[in-house]
Amino acid sequence: MARTASPAAARGAGPLAGLRTEWPGPPGPGAGVVAGQLRLLGAEGGPGRGGHVALSGAEFGEVSVRTAWGKAEGVTDEATVQAATGVMAVHGRRDGAPRGLAVDYAATAAGVLAVQALLAALLAQARGTRGRFAHAEVSAERAGLLAVSQYLAAAGADEGEAVELAPGGPPFTSGDGVVFELEALEPGGWAAFWRALGAPEEAVRRGWRPFQFRYATACAPFSDALHQVVRACMWERIKAAADAAGADVCPLHALTRRAAEDDGAPPWTLTPHGEGRTATTSSGLDAPLAGLTVLEAGRRIQAPLAAHLLGLLGAEVVRIEPPGGDPLRGMPPACSGISARWLALNRGKKAVEVDIKSPADRGRLHEMAGDADVFLHNWAPGKAAALGLDREHLAAAHPGLVYAYTGGWADRIPGAPVGTDFMVQARTGVGEAARPADEQPAPSLMTLLDVLGGLLGAQSVLAALLLRERTGRGVRADSSLLGAADLLTAPARARAVRGEPPRRPAGYRRPLPTRDGGIAPADTCADAVAARYARHRLARASTAEALARLHAHGLTATAVTTDLAGLPRDPRFAGLIRHDAHGSLAVPDPWRFA
Template structure:
């Protein structure tokens, strides 16, 4: 299959600036504070837009378009839509900081590593891992019916986001709003599946039921039923962003230094015990496995229920496999004394213990850091939460992705002014939260290597959301900022070309440089025709990937995506190159 774009020219790649540098520098400054012996400048970090993807990607929008971010974010509207924030550059910044810390850790373990390379495109592909797996699995997923998000509007015009994992609480919430249980039940499936499908087609009766009541009534119904509810605001950057990573040293000295590397990767020979679910925690464990760690996953008897989530590949959920490949499994019932003892024994022989339990659960299980350190004083104990202490002393809402987007202001920042604020159903903070947790573990291991004691690492979804750079007011878009429909597809302009429509108007024959007229004119020609015309005029556009299943077939992605093996699914390749 031919690539959708011409191959990248020989000119040097344009580097993301300044978002990825700001994110990486912020995280590496925290690493220096935790482990004073860390010197990030000792490692050469190379980060650009495309990396091994053989396409001329020159800005955030090009990466979002080419790699599928726009396609998944736009699913609720039925057309590709960009995120109005530098999401892929932020992910690249975290990957850069991780790569530097991993390289420094490799040196302390006897490996010779001088530089690390990554890119925004590789970050985008990693963020889309579970969606790519579902799209390329041999079993077709259930089609996502209809369009829409789960965001509701009250009678007084306030946008709200609700969350619950309990179907009984869901039905009772809607019953209190006058919606019959049978209708509420019809909405439960789309509501829960939105994490996987990127769409939430709620029955119209539920939206009407919310619009029939003011915010105060919705809030009372939520409080009475245990449903979490947060109103959305237009503020994209509320005050009080938490520190990305909080580290606290353990009370005692470790029995010895970290072992020498047992292989070519920075974490080879180190052991991680992971007790996690959903996306944030499993992704953190996956990143550590990609860096060479031996990750032992603890699951309930019979296995994690998410293993059965369609579509299946090789007898297991493709989405689950995308987040948990390469991990071994131990089954343990944490409600029993024997199950908890099994986990404690695993932690005693580990270098890292990782969980994303709800607040307070670790203590109730006797598996908090203070419980494990006496037998494992060098342990890096990583707790990934939804909100950290953002709501203290009050209990926090349910710690899931979409509520974190709302509380952090990201739900407003990622949509332009003039559109109602709403979270993206692409799990942005789960991805960033998992990456941030893994980064914290690397810093904790560096602190252990330099200081000889264990470390507690605390990260959260809302802290991860705070990494994303954003303006003080929401972005204003013209008709040229979203992808332009062509006769046979979609094209995304660079931000610079969208902001200067005169050359485009001349090319399209649109009078007066009117952005709306230019957008309409693009429908008259096929994508390839426009690419040729734009190139002759010195302008750039990127075809928008709308079918993730086509991505591993594109030769341009050969070095960044592993194609699906027989009975399996496609996977993004490791996002760093160490040398």
């Protein structure tokens, strides 16, 4: 049953058309992200920087979200959140020691989660539940835990990793000085590339598995012989070898180049596609998305995480898996026989096996879409159209469907390489922005963009569902890793445009070692902490002693988490991290509604 369109939304404006923002309270993490995205979604109001934002309009009661850094002692800003939640530990695996990200990753994620909370609250109101879920809280601390959830789950599993956790990995450097990222999605392409360059067969054979799993382990300790091989080859030869092998290579691009070519597009697009039914209204929802169904055909991280977040908000998520089930269910390490990493992204979902190569099974999927509210996938570009499962095919039969695609490039970069996390990092300057000026630019082997892209994917679906409620029309929602990269690097690119150094200074967010670990100072007092650290020889002190001395002088710092498996026992996160039914570690929901 189609809903009568609201006047503001019917004019073709965004899902928040006709709503105004207010910004009471002190600053909070990700406030700039929240303000920017609310404007892109159609809300009115001046630029906000507060940690509390409220939305209201004629059709809705007020909804609000408050953002904070966290509740743990000493966790007061981006640097200390990264240190405490394990972000520094995971990002630093390639280098062999914790490293801080020079971008505000946890704050950016918290900003996206805050917008999700507002959209979910408004959607619940539009479906007839006024007054419930009207207020939410989001913390950068919980956003950081969500970002490392797959690594945390693996660290707490019943068995060890399938590959060694040790320093090493891309990027590579050619003989003529081109620093580049490599992507090979199949072992045949990997082997053919290296053989064309004359690499030792043993190094090629042993290198595939750590390279293949690098997105899951955040490191790739393959033989240095592979680095030596490319250092002996000119870039043109390397590029020709990749083309012949079906692999992909991408030079690391500077932030200044990305700033010059940026088209200013939003991180998602919402395209109405026809009138049709909307979700049944209800005044008895026990979660904002209760009663909605999401069909998810996703792989790896981006789409599965987007669907996971929608499930946490109450939607029933039905995962479309190939015959025999998703092979990633068996990816080590396991908890109760199921991959811990798989559980981190897919626990609580239902599963249906569908052979999308079979006409009969594709017909089944069409029928399932008729009973669903959302169809979400991240197949390779062109695959959905080739299978007859693109928006044009499904929306023709199911005009009220929200058709969501989480991809790599959003067709915005001509000649772009394959759209995986690390290649998008390389092409967009993330490899430069994520490291301070005294470190060589390098994409992080932590899946920065897959996670942030998954958050944006969930946000685009929520915006599309709200737009559908307000207009009675189905919507296509497209999000991308490129959008995630641009959102993450926006401050660095803005510095480049102003003619300022886009990268952070030497030593930025670099932990200070102690006798039994390390400490990370807050950004605002890093210089004062470093001076007192050197003056009082705190490298010889225990972590607890070093922190006590700093705190006594009014300086803020926190311990650097190095063992993710120990986070459930960390007093900073008492009661936040639990074990699921399979014994796998699970992080808390990123929002709290009231």
